[in-house]
Each structure stands twice: as C-alpha cells, then as structure tokens.
Amino acid sequence: MTGFFGGKVAQYALVLFVTITLNFLLPRLMPGSPLAYLAGEDVGAMSAQDRARVISDAGLDRPPFEQYLTYLGNVVRGEFGYSFQQKKPIGTILLDRLPWTLLLTGTALLISTSLGIVLGAIAGWRRGRRTDLAALAVFIFLESLPGFWVGMILVAVFGVQLGLFPTFGARDAFARLTGVDYWVDVGKHLVLPGITLVAITVSATFLTMRYSMLSVLGEDYVTVARAKGLAEPQVLFRHAVRNALLPVATVFLLNVGQAVAGATVIETVFSYPGVGRLMYEAVLARDYPLLQGGFLMITLSVLAANMLADLVYPLLDPRVVKRD
Amino acid sequence: MTPQPRSARVGALALATMLLLAACAPAAPSAPTAAPAAPKPTEAAKPAAPAATTAPAAPTVPAATGIPAAKPAAPAATAAPAAKPSVRSLRIAIATDEGTLNPYTYKTGYPGWNMLNLVWDSLMQLDAQNVPQPLLAASVKTTDAMTYDITMRPGIKWHDGKPLTSEDVKFTYEYFIKITHSRFSSPLRAIDTITTDGPERLTIKLKAPNPSFPVRALADAPIIPRQEWDNVPLERTKEIPAKIGSGPYKLIEATDTAYRLEANPDYFLGAPPVGELLFPVIKDLNTALQALRTGEVQAVARELPPEQVQPFSQAPLKVSKGPGFASTLLQFNLERAPFDKTEVRQAIDLAIDKKKLVDTILLGNGTVATPGFVHPDSPNHDPSVQARFDVAKAKQLLDQAGAVPGPDGIRVLNGKPMAFTVLAQSEQPLRIRAAELIIGMLKEVGIQTTVKVLDNNAVIDLVWKDFDVTKPRDYELAMFGWSAPVQVDPARVVDFAHSDPTIGTGNIGAYKNPEADKIGDQVRAAVDPAQRKQLIGQYERILATDVPFVMLYFQDLAYAYRADAYDGWLFQKGQGIITKLSFLPGFGR
C-alpha cells in the first residue's frame, strides 16, 4: 500500500517538475519578445541603449539557464514577479480572475454534472425506450455544437434582440450595488455564458452516467435485487445509481481540476474576466511571468485533481487495489 | 540651408501593427502648420480666470473664456458654449486594460494616453487641429526655438489641494529623462537645462534649436507631482497608485476590467461637463458595439469598422468620422532577391489596384495612398506623386528584368520561379483580406504569392526583430502599417527609408539610397516650411521611383456613440473622440 502511494507521489512529482520546466520553456520558445509590452507604446522610438536597459531590467539578458534556475527558486518561494503587460503582481492578477472563473466554470460544472447524472440515470434505466432515445439524440447533438457559436447566437438573440440579459462582463462594475442586488446582477451576467458552458459540457456526464448505468444494470446483484422483487425505484437508487456514480465521480474530479483554467473561447465571446482569456492575452503579449504563474496554477490544480481521483478511486472501488 | 543637428530623436514609432497597443496610437503629433517657420515667439495671453467651482453633484460648463491662441493660424478657442445640462455619467467601452493607468503603466496611445491625459495635465495641449495651446502654462515664449520661457497659470492645484508649481514641472521632465519612458524620454532628452524662477516661471534650454519641442514634449508629457514620485526608481513606477493629478478628472478606481474617473470640480478651466467617466474593458469589438446598441455603454473607444458606419449612424446612435492617418502598406525586404531590383518592386506596385482595395475592404471609407508615404491630405504632399495601377506596364517591367513566364504562367527570374510569401498578422483581419486580394492581382502579372498568417508578435520577430533594424530580417513581403502620428510630423517620412539605423529606425526593409539619405537629412534639418515642403516633395519622388514599400491605403477613422447620452464629442484630427478636448468644452475647438 505505501509502495503504491509512494511510487505514485514520486511519479506525480516528476510530472510536476517536467511541466514546470515546460511552463518556462514553451513561452520563451515562441517567436517574438515581450519588449513591446515591457517598454510601452513607443518602443520603436527608443534608442538601442534604452531598449537594452528595458531588457536587462526584466532580467531577460541573462543566460537562459540562469533565468531558469531563478525561476525554479521563485516557484519554490511562490514568487512570480510582475506581469509585463499589466505591471501588477502575478498573484494579484490571478486572484482577481480566479473567483470569476470559478464562479462561471464551477456553476456550469455543478449544473451540468447534476443534470447529467439525473438524466443519464433515467436514460440508462429506460434503455431503448422513447425517453432514452430522445435524451440520447439531444445530448449527442449538444455535444456536437461549437461552444463559441452557441454563445454568439445566445448574445444575438437574448442579449441584443430580446434585451433579457447583459451581453458582457461578470457584473456591472459601476452600479455600486450591494447585497442582494449585487448578486442578482452577478447572476444575470452569469446566465448566458453559463448556459453555453452547460450546453457543451453536459453531454459528457450524461453519456458517462448512462453507460455506467447500463453496465451496472447488467451486474448480477441488480438482477438479484430485481429477482427478490424489490420495487423498481428502490433498485434504481439503492443499487444501480449509487454504483454507477463511480465513473461520474472521476469525470467530475477531473473537470474540477480543469475548472481553474477557465474557458478561453466562451470568456472571449462574453468578455468574461476569466483565467482562460487572461492566459490567451498573456500568450499574445509574451508575458512570461504571467504565463509561468498562470500555467503553474492550472498545472497544480489539474494534477491535484488527478491525484485525488487516483487516491479516492481505490477507496471507492476495492478492485483497483486487488489488481495492483 | 545648413543642416541643424537635432538632439532629440524625432522617434516615437508607435506601431500600428500592435495588438492591444491600439492601432492608432497618437504620439503628440506636430501638425505641420504648427511648427513655427522661423523660430518666433509662441505666446499665449493671460490665463483664463480660474473657473468658479460648482457643486460636484451638478458639474456645469463654466462660462470661462478659452485660452487665446498661440498664433493666428491656430483656431482660437471660442467662448465656451452656454452651460449645458450636465451629464451625470458616461460609459465608454475600451478594448484592453491600461494597467493602473499611471504614466508608466498605461498601454495604448489611443485611448490609453488620452485617458491618462484626463487625469494629468501637460504644459500645453493639442487642439482639434493638433496645434499646441498653453494649458498648465499661461504662456510659452521662445525666440530661437532653443530657449523656452514658460509662465505657469497661477493657482493651479493638485487633486489633493496642494499647489502645482514650476518645481513639479522641472521634477517631471528630469524624472522622465532619468527614468526611461518609451514615449516621453526621447523628446525630453533635447533638454539641456531647466531653471525655475519662483513657483510660476521656468526656463528650458535645449541642446539645439528644436521647433517641434512644444508639440513633441510640452504638449505630450504629463506633469506629475513631485511629492508622490520623488525618488521612485524605475522598478517601483509600476506600484505607485499615482492617483494624484491636476486634470479635469480624478482617477478613483483602476482594475483590469474597469476604470472610474470622477470630475474634478475645482479644475482651473471649470468642472467638466460629464460628472463621471466609466471605462469598462470589453475585449470583443462586436460585444462592445452590441453593448452600445443596448445602451449598456454610451460610446466605444475603438474604431468602428467600415461596414458598421452606416448602421451605427441611426439615431440615437451617431458616428463621428474623419480621415485617418494610419497607413497600410506592403513591405519589401530589399535584402532578399529579387526585391533588390527596382524594376521588380516597381512592377509589383504597378500590379496592385489600391482603389479596389479601398472600395472592397474599406467599402470606400479610406484614402488611396500615394507612393511617397506622405498622406495625400498633408499640406506637405507633392501632388505630382500619384498612386499607380498599370498591369501592362508591370508586365513590361518584369519582361525587361528578364522574368519570363514559365509553363504554369509563373515567371521565372534567374532560374527561380517568382513565388513569394507575404506575412500578415492574425490580429488584423482587414490586412489579411488585403493580402488575399493582392494574391489575385499579382497572379495577373505572373507572380505567385502565398499568405502566411502569424500572430503580430511573431511577425515582428521576422520583420523587425526587437524593434531594431540592424538585426537580421527573415521575410520576403509583409503586410505592415504605421500609426497616425508619423503622418503628422512631416519630417518623420525619413524614419522609414533612411539607411542610418539611428535615423531610419523604421526602415524595416533595409532600403538604401545615398541620394535619399542626403535629401532626408535636409528634410530633418529644414526649419522654413516652404523649403521643407519642397524637400519633402523631392523625397516623395525618390520613394515613388525606388518603391521601398508599396503604399496601399489609409483607413478613415469612425467612432460610434449615443448622442442622446452625450453629444459634446470633439473629433481631434487623426486621433478620435476619446480625448481631453471632448471634455473641455471651452478649449481647443
């Protein structure tokens, strides 16, 4: 048992190290430089000496390996410096964005997971019947939609034509709302991007749940339970659903890890101040510190979720340990 | 005519091509007419009476007089319109955050620098025609364009109530010289000494005569309070909250999603007409325009695309339009064969129908560019230099150069097929479209082109590595463009074709012609406008013959807003409506 976990932890540490290195390497391998953002709007007018000074002030003139060592040291100390483009500490920037990203992706994840579980369970239970087929058709269709396109159309119809919901942002930054009004406003802003995200993510949970139900319903104990004459709902909930939830839990955990990364495209369509769009802009600006900090945050959360899934799984399903 | 050394680099090559660095960053442009012919006194009369303060809740336009013009040529600021009903609050969508909106953290020239300019004042202020008028200064006098005697307006106060004095000005200029700033440092480095004489007088001596100094420095660099910035090293300039200015608005809140500015009721020109300016960041242009339609914002700081000009002109929406000075061009790398051959470049210029580009891509909302770089509307433009389009002649030139069509119709020159790659920026869909049309036009004359679209930063890396023209370039053809300011200072045409890298800082194609360099040096040194115009014409004709780049078009500027919310916008020539002038009703119109 300790060997199992010990080995796993070492392996994860290795993955983490490799990823941290890539987070340093990939941004710097991109062609182009952050000079324009470091120097300001009139970089072309600067003298060669001034440009050189900007570069050296940012420490970008030092040998790459030295920069890498400094970076590793800073990662250990949790220091990420200032964003080249926003000129603010990386921590502040990320902490500004994180709540909004989590609000959007988290809410969407909760809704799509619960919806997926409930409908998936029903569809699995009623396999082959009209409910099942209709649900299947709808969810496979939803899964085939390009998310940004759905978002754009929602904006056009519900935002502009009908004027039901705000079309951009996460809240009305200027309304000076408090209390309930504030949250109502935040909620209104959440509706369209939220619906978009739910629409494109719900199928994964639904299909997983449905498959899982089908497998479970084929198991002996369900047959036995039925044979014992237990009422259908009882069989459904006490036996089938509970056991079928296992793979869904894994899917859920993995999505939780990804939630931190935000949803670049949806955030773009709705001008939502999330992490995804932030990283996209940091890439275009070659904002190395922000890229390093942001990617590290995403890496850590994804790996943590994976590890959690790894650790929790054997507890839920004794077969894993047996096999190992 | 003796060439005069210019100590200040006339630099400021803001890039039109930069994503997020707005497509048309206005460095303080020097309107050609603004530069005094022979250095003669620039003077302004008495300062306007400090405006009566009004209740902050209801800011009104004071019935203050405007500032008398520096020269008769400049439009005199007329008396302020009668006090209008005030506007409580305006929301203006901007495309990107501007850092903490302090002089060292804002990002874009337009609207970033203009937002900054609402909070901090400079000694002078460009008016609607881009002629500098005294602002913090009561008068600016010079007799030789080398020594500037400046008298400050009396009684100016910082937002915290402390007096703004000549010491602050001296401190600011010395600070910008010492602590490098991409925009203010170079022009200010023309300064030799600054001496103050009491809180309201100072004398600036330059190292050499520089008639552009008022435009490029005095009307550009914001004056910052010494109390806040003293001893702040470069690396800490980012952290300074820096909310104390002297301008018509106070910076209340700066986050990466929104900015809030509040009217300064004690402003010396009177409280501005809009009580509160809110700048939400809306990344996507369509979203911003939709928000304008729904009324969530009342103006959009970004250029309205040509296809939206008509739909957004329906009441209550309104469009403010004017010629734009940002250019679009096709750049050659002259170090790569066959673009070292003048006939080849001429042939490509002749093969491209610029009028069709303007009609198709800009729907007519633009000006066909002439090959001499200078905007056709510029008073310095030589009208004999005209855009060309002649397919037959292009073919003939290629034939003469020895480029014979191969079996597939693609010409072969010196054993190599004429097939080239054009770089374009993914952030610039209009340029990609232009490139797409150019493919077809060049195919007509037997030249094959493919377009390679990369993000702007990657294109810069190939075309203008580290913004240093001495570094190696790795491209054949590139869609490129330069921002508006370079068109307003006539001498800057030289920046893009001079072979000395410290002068030709934007000569990204490595063009070299000793004759052009000679004329270019004379253009830069010329002080007499007539002589300068003549020299610029000569320079244009050389460029038109040598074609170091194919000038394509200038896109018109258009900005949309809700007239029912606020209609006091002023279109500052070549810049747009989000400028200080739009909120100073009695000034600079």
Place this chain on the structure above:
Amino acid sequence: MIDTRATPSPRPGSAPVAARPGAEPVAPDALRARHARKIRLGPAGWAGLALLATITLAAVFAPWVAPYDPRQTTGQPFSAPSAAHWLGTNDIGQDILSELIWGARVSLAIGVLAAVVGTALGTAAGVLGGYFRGRVDAFLMRTVDVVLVVPFLPLMILLAAYLGPSVGTLALVIGVLVWARPARVVRSVVLSQSARDYVMAARALGSGSGRILRLHILPSVLSMALAEFVQLASRSILLEAALAFLGLGDPIQKSWGSVLFYAQARGAFLSGAWVWWVLPPGLLITTAVLGFALLGFDMERIVNPRLRRR
C-alpha cells in the same frame, strides 16, 4: 470544459478506465474483445455515416457543386442572399455558399488528419505501455499526464511559426493534443489482452514480442482504435473551429472556422447577416461533428460488448 486546452472530454464507456491518469486498469472485462469484431452498424451509425457521406461528397465534388470559385470576388461585399448568391456574399464579395462547400475540404481534412495523428500516437503509446509495462509504461503514462497540462496556446503559436500555419500544422498540433485518451483506452485493452491465457501461453512457448503483438494484441486493439479515431475526428473539427475563431487558425484557408472568423471580425452579428453568414457554417460544423459522434457512439457500443443488450 470545452476549450482550446482541450483535455479529452472524459468519454463514456471507457471512462472508468481511461479517465484517470496514473490509474491502473479497472474494468478490463468490459473490453473483452478477443479479435476485431465485425462491425454491424445500428441506425445511429448509419445516420452518422449518411451525414458524413453527404458532406464528404460535397467536399470532393466542390469544383462542380459550388456555384462559384470561393476565392473570386463575384458580388458586392456584404450582399444579402439572392438568386445569384443563395447565402449572400462575405466582406470581400466572395460567395458564402461556395466558401462553405470548399471549406468542407479543409474542415474535414483537419478533423481526419488530426484524428489519424492522435490515434496513431495514442495507439502506439497504449500498446507499448500496456505490453511492456514497468518503466516503459510508467514513462508513457506520465508523458500522457504532462500532455494533459502542457500549455497548449504557446505550443500552437510555436509550431505555427516554425512549420507555417497550414492544414498539416493544425492537424499535427491538434493530434498531439488529443492522443492522451486513446493512449489510455488502448493501454487498458492491451493490459486485459496480455493477461489472457492464450497470450501467456504464447509467451511461455517463446514467441517473440513482435509476434505476440501482431497476432494477439493488435487485432483487438484495432477495433478500439477505430472507435477512438471517430471520436477524435469529431473533437478535432470542433477544436479547429475554436482555434480559427480565436484567430489562431489559418484565415487564408477556406474552412468553416475561418468563415466564422471573418463573420465575427466583420460584424455579421451586428446586422441581420448572421442568419446567412454565421448560422450555416455553425450548422455545418454541428452536422459533421454529429456525423462522427453518431458513428462513434454506435461503434463504441459494438467494441464495448458490455454495453450490448444481453
């Protein structure tokens, strides 16, 4: 979350096996496919095939089907639909319908090519890891973990800059991005197969690794790989569209994504133009993805016998 980062969306059927990095196989019995099965499609599969066939035919015969050359300016820019241009014209007067028909080529090509790359990489990694186990396996599976968190956008820009933005580059990048899932699924198939008696026996009898792989492992892997391939294709088409929308595709190539890129860039949403300029490409993407999804759904049912009706 559907995103350009694109973690493989955990998929049904194999989810318990595939979804977790570093997890040991859990339900190999679900994959008890001894040899490639004869694939008999159900109605969903046929429907998917029909959708794909229609689009593929249009793509193949684009020069004959499309009313115009989509690269030629054949009308006034921003024209509304008319008899001459059924779906109107785009911002430089090109026929939108023709763009969409020709665009099917690029969109399908990227989808299929990316899926080929992804499936090939994934299958190779899965087979090697599952068969050799131990260090090889650990190395490959940890690589999969890294791929799941590697910063995708910089990689994208990096490759586009050095290889040039093209159908091939895009397909390669997307393929490299999505091989993690097939790697895991295939690996679990291999694990379950190699634990079976006849493979053990073959090994004991001294058969070489290559021979065992070829004769006993690969056949069962192939049907699973095929199902994976179909699913990757549908995801790749969606990814291509999302990348094009962000401006990271190749706007010069006529693809459904690039049509949407320009529709967005030239304000189709601000006028009625979205009805003919935005809806059709989106629906086409949906149709193609749906085609692959239905096919994949059906194939998964077939290769995953546990889901068969008993």
